[in-house]
Amino acid sequence: MQLIPCPWCGPRDEVEFHYGGAAHVAYPEDPQSLTDEDWARYVFFRDNPKGPFAERWCHTASCRRWFNAIRDTATHQVLAVYRMDEAKPVTS
Amino acid sequence: MTVDHPQRRSPLAHLTAELAATPVGVSLSEVPFLTQLNLRVDPLGRAARAVEEALGATLPTAANTAVAAGDLDVLWLGPDEWLLVAPEGRQESLEKSLRQAIGTEHGAVVDLSAHRTTVELSGALARDLLAKGCSLDLHPAVFTTGSCAQLPLAQAPVLLLARDSEMPRYWLLVRTSFAPYVAAWLLDACVEYAASGP
Amino acid sequence: MSLYRLPDRGRVDRSTPVTFTYNGSPYTGYAGDTLASALLANGVHQVTTSIKYGRPRGIMAAGPEDPNALVQVETPFPEPMLTATTVELYDGLVASGLSGQGRLATEPDPARYDAMHQHCDVLVVGAGPAGLTAALTAARSGARVVLLDDQPEAGGSLLGTTELIDDRPALEWVEAAVAELDSLPEVRVLSRTTAFGFYDDGFVLALERRTDHLGFAAPEHLSRQRVWRLRAKHVVLATGAHERPVVFADNDRPGTMLAASARTYLHRYGVRCGQRAVVFTTNDSAYQAAVDLADAGLEVAAVIDARPQSPAGWAAECAERGIEVRSGHVVTGTTGHERVIRAHVAQLTDGRPQLRSGIGCDLLLVSGGWNPAVHLFSQAGGRLSYDDALGAFVPSSSLEAVTVAGAARGTFQLDGCLADGGEAAQRALAGLGRPTAGGTPPRPSAAHESAERPLTLWTVPDPDEQHAGATQFVDLQRDATVADVLRATGAGLRSVEHVKRYTTIGTAHDQGKTSGIISSGLVAQSVRAGIADLGTTTFRPPYTPVSFAALAGRDRGHLHDPERVTPLHLLHVAAGADFEDVGQWKRPRYFPRAGEDMDTAVLRECRAARESVAMMDASTLGKIEVEGPDAAELLDRLYTNLMSSLKVGFIRYGVMCGVDGMAIDDGTVMRLADDRFLLTTTTGNAAKILDWMEEWLQTEWPDLAVRLTSVTEQWATVALVGPRSRDVLALVAPELAVDNDSFPFMTWREAMVAGVPARVCRISFSGELAFEVNVSGWDAVTLWEALLAAGESYGITAYGTETMHVLRAEKGYPIIGQDTDGTVTPQDLGMSWVVSKKKPDFIGKRSFARAENQRADRKHLVGLLPVQRDILLPEGAQLVADPQIGPPPVRMLGHVTSSYRSAALEATFALALVKGGRDRIGQTLYSTVGDELVPVTVAEPVLYDPEGARRDG
């Protein structure tokens, strides 16, 4: 049972959290002006790196806040968490 | 045709006797019909100050803590979200004073009195009992009096409040649909204390 | 006292004899015995026969590493796949040997199993000398400490030896240490507890066997086994080491045993495992066994040391006792049948055994060195490296919050273990920022200086060159031999993981604790690679077998999954409802009357709704309150249709889609005030939709001033349905104007209903005139009973989800998640009307314009009418164009999503998703029903009252 550090509640069991996919994938400014291909890129295409990856998580079972986490997809280690209004931290 | 004397039912009323029959070291009871209002307001805004003044209580900003002011408990649920718990029958007056305090600023007040019921759990074994289904560290030096947490107890979401962590007394605020499950789970967890060993 | 039980040794309780039955024969042992020690005390070595070859197999070890002694315990409850070396003896125990496979009980297990969470600063696994010292050092600093050990008493290896600590028997020191730990309030010592898995962030699972050893006397109210869910800031692994054998021909013959295990049986249980022993070793440790056994009166015929030089100190001790020592010799094989009677001994020259001679014995002790128990360390992510001198893998990386101490890291001498434990605790405390309290470290008796390095010898060459390796057993439980390993490498396998799968070595209950590294060593020899480069197979939890019952804990029976109930649940139970699970909710499916089956009850309930009045508990719908100046804007962005134009007091149906344009949920939206809405979600989707809405609000549109609150359980909802519903409502809400003009369709009103405050909605999920009455959950019973009473003269009928489904399906209303599967758009559902053309954007809009979404052959929701009007199509049935199924591939046109019997249509009917379905209306397709194909007519999805005439009553 991994601990995920909620930026509000602190470390809690992973089962309390809900995974929300890649972070920093902004909803397009004007979807209607995009080509099918560009729209499909937004809807369907995501990076899948081995190593640090910025993700969205929600602390569903507690404070219900969405936040961002940088997680190493190879080790599952959460390297950093930051609130939605905070800048993405630099992790080595 | 109307019913002359509407009879409210609390979610665990039918288990009153079972809850009362717990073994030495554990006490369980439903505290029904408490007033519970969900408050959403910017903690730094003017409305928050006005709310605090109206309540005579501060809105705790430390995560997972609660403050008590008289017969009112204010539980932190999120960075801009609190649950106000007061004795029975206060929802209308409390909602009114909160809305007044918030005024034109953006906030939300939602009556959740019937959304959750409250189970009081106390006694020397209360902490052990909770530890069977709760992954949080309940050590009295960690989950101190006035700590609260939203988390799963066994398989049900609960809002746990340490009313007293030294002489253990907890409140479990449980969504009513889960209340019979939580009660059954708690009663089951008591079984090992029920009979004295060989 | 039997020939094999010594009167003056061991920790068994001789005042408590215990009778038991093994393989049908009665025996006697003592409290404190294991099943294995008691059998050995009775001269029984063979416990079973092997799985593939049926060869006799005996007890080989004294702990969980034993590969042979698999037993089935029959009393007090049948349990398969236990190891005789770990079963504590109790009176009335009945057990039998297993040839590899056990038999699960057919009865439900009456025992309790539970779980407990425990946090600590320092978790120490293993209460041997290293673990005890670590626990004491940490505990004395005031840290919260948990000490686990799998044995009934602390001491670890000290239980099977004769060491001194601080000039007194080591076990006295152990006793004092445990007493001190027990006296500290922040310390918990758990015996009979095996840490079986090390997971992330200091999370360790351990199994405590609380009442197994009590047998029939186990009290029912205590859990039999408990899973400890431990979260430690620092973990000290003092898990010891396992002795491993050397492989030679017929090394599986009963009477063949690990040397230190025989010593444990001697000192701990007072059992001598034979009368005449031969000891075969590659290292010093077995000499102690030889000496101790000789001192206990066994005849030790010889020590066969594979090393060219025997250690001088030990050789002298042997000489003193008349034990012959043959260095540079090996055991090449054995003679005997159910018990070894002779060991074949040969000199080893240039790696080849020379002329053999036989030494008569009934006990052949073997030591091929020691494997540190690195399982948990490896599970924690620690790296291992091969230690050439030890011939074993040892921890090689440093983990921040894990320290390995004692034999588990290759420290085999007592003084080293005691020092290790103290240092491990100091490292843990330093990491926690706690000072170490003073105290004198324990001091052991002097040990023999180890003069000769151990020799790493995996296997002795097989004298039978024709069938080389065929009886040299590597994994005794799997009957896998040296020949099998060579076959694997001969087939081209190089990876130890591949060899493991090919040979099954290490896949049995013992997970290769003694055989794994031997297999690796053989592979390395065979492919001429370094064993260090080949590495080990992965150490996966559990370390020892754990029953599913223990893992399930209390999550069984009525606690298996939370049953969510509405405030009306007890009334439904009393009314004899048949329930169905909808997500975690228990919902009445139908309310059978005496003698009714589901079909009959549902037809009756449907008739009541269509012809008079019926009512249903709809409290399970998810409810979310949306409040704030931008509430309408948020809903406009999330629903496909326009919500901002909704007036206070009105209700609108809405659909939400994902960004891919696929419908994810639907429900109604009530406008409570300019800045307040209450929306409903489908029963199973409430949490998901709240998360979904919060995700957009918090991550994309934090500038919107809106707040969302789940109010699902705040409100209880009763649907009142049917042409007479207005009359019934009027009776219970005398102050409410219920006529069509005052209270039109898709509006809501606040009113007193049944004497309690309510929100009444005029919405319909059946096409009939209908209301939904919402009251506080506390008042639900009052409302329900009042409606039943008021509707009595109209024959008001309670109905369940099945009738609800029939009524809505007759109207072609889809259920998201039943009639859709995440690939269905509102347009596919024939609901283009719910998709706003006016809004510049909303979630999903852009996807509707994709080429894929414009295809004419998308699957559409249509109705199906079986040509034979009483055939009920199975939900999920595939639809094809032809009355005969041709050769594959058969082109599938779609499938049945909902299927019911309709009282109103006097026929069966179905909803289905069909390719280009709207263009096929009127056509005949064929549906699979069992092995048959039956013709069905494609129809509009709205089969009942298509004009909507019944809505207003």
Ligand SMILES: [Zn+2]
């Ligand atoms: Zn949180």
